[in-house]
Amino acid sequence: MLNRILQIWKAKDLRKNILFVLAMLVIFRFAAHIPIPGVNLEALRDFLRPIKF
Numbered sequence: 001m002l003n004r005i006l007q008i009w010k011a012k013d014l015r016k017n018i019l020f021v022l023a024m025l026v027i028f029r030f031a032a033h034i035p036i037p038g039v040n041l042e043a044l045r046d047f048l049r050p051i052k053f
Contacts, residue, residue, distance in 0.1 A: 008014050035041075 008018075
């Protein structure tokens with residue numbers, strides 16, 4: 001399995017694609033914490049709160 005991962009990593013195009021996807025995931029996670037002006041945070045919390053039966 002480690003051999004297969006090393007083969008994938010040595011391929012320049014696959015390595016480039018993997019790094020791009022990882023970078024996009026990191027950017028998305030950071031951007032998810034940026035507040036948006038005009039959004040009522042209390043209403044958003046109520047909307048996302050799980051329903052308790």
